[in-house]
Structures are given as structure tokens and as C-alpha cells.
Amino acid sequence: xxxxxxxxxxxxxxxxxxxxxxxxxxxxxxxxxxxxxxxxxxxxxxxxxxxxxxxxxxxxxxxxxxxxxxxxxxxxxxxxxxxxxxxxxxxxxxxxxxxxxxxxxxxxxxxxxxxxxxxxxxxxxxxxxxxxxxxxxxxxxxxxxxxxxxxxxx
Amino acid sequence: xxxxxxxxxxxxxxxxxxxxxxxxxxxxxxxxxxxxxxxxxxxxxxxxxxxxxxxxxxxxxxxxxxxxxxxxxxxxxxxxxxxxxxxxxxxxxxxxxxxxxxxxxxxxxxxxxxxxxxxxxxxxxxxxxxxxxxxxxxxxxx
Numbered sequence: 571x572x573x574x575x576x577x578x579x580x581x582x583x584x585x586x587x588x589x590x591x592x593x594x595x596x597x598x599x600x601x602x603x604x605x606x607x608x609x610x611x612x613x614x615x616x617x618x619x620x621x622x623x624x625x626x627x628x629x630x631x632x633x634x635x636x637x638x639x640x641x642x643x644x645x646x647x648x649x650x651x652x653x654x655x656x657x658x659x660x661x662x663x664x665x666x667x668x669x670x671x672x673x674x675x676x677x678x679x680x681x682x683x684x685x686x687x688x689x690x691x692x693x694x695x696x697x698x699x700x701x702x703x704x705x706x707x708x709x710x711x712x713x714x715x716x717x718x719x720x721x722x723x724x
Numbered sequence: 725x726x727x728x729x730x731x732x733x734x735x736x737x738x739x740x741x742x743x744x745x746x747x748x749x750x751x752x753x754x755x756x757x758x759x760x761x762x763x764x765x766x767x768x769x770x771x772x773x774x775x776x777x778x779x780x781x782x783x784x785x786x787x788x789x790x791x792x793x794x795x796x797x798x799x800x801x802x803x804x805x806x807x808x809x810x811x812x813x814x815x816x817x818x819x820x821x822x823x824x825x826x827x828x829x830x831x832x833x834x835x836x837x838x839x840x841x842x843x844x845x846x847x848x849x850x851x852x853x854x855x856x857x858x859x860x861x862x863x864x865x866x
Contacts, residue, residue: 579749580745580748580749580752581752583749583752583753583756584752584755584756586756587755587756587757587758590756590759591759594759623757623759623760623761624760625757625760625763647753647766647812647814648749648750648753648766648812649753650752650753650756650757651756651757651759651760696759697759699830700755700758700759700830703755703758703830703833703834704752704755704756706834706837707751707752707755707756707837710748710837710838710840710841711748711752713841713845714744714745714748714841714844714845714848717844717845717848717849718741718844718848720848720849720852721848721851721852721855723852724851724852724853724854724855724856724859
């Protein structure tokens with residue numbers, strides 16, 4: 571039955587999103603922390619980082635579904651979300667004219683990170699709201715589980 | 725159905741619970757992918773599959789061609805009962821909710837989550853009541 575594998579897996583689906591959104595929050599916090607960092611191990615100013623989300627597919631579930639004659643694309647794709655990579659924002663550095671700064675270039679400009687605090691704050695709210703939505707989904711999963719367990723008490 | 729069966733009501737409620745469970749997984753997956761660019765939402769239409777487990781009567785507003793043999797071609801005849809089967813299917817909505825190509829509306833998903841959960845809990849309650857009834861029949865007391 572398609573319902574068999576989904577009961578606890580729906581909590582796992584939501585949990586995958588919780589960890590993905592938490593990673594997004596960590597990256598945003600790191601961006602904000604490094605808003606004025608002009609020196610990095612790679613040289614140059616800190617680059618704003620972004621988390622890339624992708625849909626997670628469960629290949630085991632797909633194989634199992636096709637064995638049972640179900641649409642493998644439907645079942646195997648209900649596996650939540652994953653973060654595939656953390657990429658650097660390629661937009662240009664923020665330049666400030668400050669010839670006295672030890673990190674100023676030959677023209678007297680200091681390269682500051684391409685981090686905009688307001689943007690990071692908005693991204694953080696997006697991640698936080700998504701996190702809360704998934705917490706609600708887990709709570710509903712629990713409520714549904716308890717309702718089914720109530721059948722045992724009949 | 726193999727083995728011991730307690731009648732069509734509990735079979736129907738079992739199918740309803742299975743459908744609601746898969747529906748919940750699909751909604752949870754949609755909410756999990758709320759920040760995934762280009763994601764297309766999944767939907768489980770288990771209530772239609774549930775309705776199809778009963779024979780569908782002919783449409784009274786349409787002309788019916790009566791048959792007395794199953795090999796005759798019936799027009800607007802009774803559609804026989806189908807076994808319950810559900811799967812999650814992708815909804816390819818051309819109207820995108822968001823500029824990143826995703827068609828997930830988190831408010832709608834939250835509403836569906838609540839609705840689906842309430843439905844599942846109602847069905848579980850019905851099943852509990854059904855088993856209580858059967859138990860009182862077995863134990864020969866009210």
C-alpha cells in the first residue's frame with residue numbers, strides 16, 4: 571500500500587526541511603557576522619554565501635514503488651528537501667574610499683563584503699517562517715499518529 | 725480482502741486513513757520544499773479514489789441505454805466499484821505563485837494540512853467507534 575511507508579516518513583520529510591532551513595539560518599548569521607570582514611583565507615573580502623535547496627528524491631522508495639506497480643516518480647519524490655551546496659554570491663564588492671585603511675587597494679578603495687544587512691534580515695525571516703511551518707507540520711503528524719493509536723484503545 | 729473482515733465500514737475507514745496519510749506526506753513535502761526554486765507541488769486526490777470504491781450510479785440527467793448483458797455496450801451505465809488506489813501526483817500549474825518558478829503557496833498548504841489532519845482524526849474516531857460497536861456485539865452487552 572502506498573500508505574504504509576508514509577506515516578513516520580512524513581515526520582522525516584518535515585525534519586529534512588528543518589535541518590535545511592537551520593543551515594540557511596547558519597549561513598545568514600555567518601553573512602551578518604562577516605559584514606565588515608576584509609580579509610579571508612582566499613584573499614580579498616568575504617563573499618556573501620547562499621544555500622541552494624533542491625528537492626530530495628528517495629531512490630529506494632522509487633525502486634520499491636515500481637516493484638509494486640506504482641508510479642515511482644510519485645512515491646520516491648516524497649522525501650523532503652536537501653541542501654546541495656553553499657555558493658558565493660557573485661555580485662561585486664561594496665567599495666569604500668578610505669586610503670588610510672591597510673586593506674585599501676592602489677586607488678585607495680577598500681573592498682568590503684557584498685553583504686547587505688537588510689537583505690540578510692529578510693532572508694532570515696523567510697527561513698524562520700519556513701522553519702515554523704515545518705514545525706507545525708510535525709505537530710500535525712503527531713496529532714494524526716495519536717488519533718490512529720486511539721483505535722487500539724477501542 | 726484476505727483474512728478477518730469487520731465489514732465494509734471499517735475497510736472504507738482504513739482506506740480513508742491510508743489516503744489521508746499519503747495526503748499528509750504530500751503536503752509535508754510541499755511545505756518542506758517551500759524555499760526550493762522551481763518546485764512543483766504534489767497532490768493526492770484520495771477522496772475521489774475513495775468515492776470510486778462504491779459503484780457510481782448512472783447520471784439521472786443523462787439518457788441511459790439499458791443493457792441486460794454485460795457484453796452489451798452501456799451508455800451512462802453504472803460504473804462498477806474500483807479497488808482503492810492512491811498515489812501522489814505532481815500538479816503542473818501554469819500559473820506560478822512566485823517568481824522563482826515554484827507553485828507552492830504556503831498559506832494554502834497550511835490550510836490543507838489542518839484540513840487533512842482534522843479529516844484523518846475524524847476518520848480515526850469513526851474507526852474507534854466502529855470497533856467499540858463490534859466489541860460490544862462480541863461481548864453481548866450494551
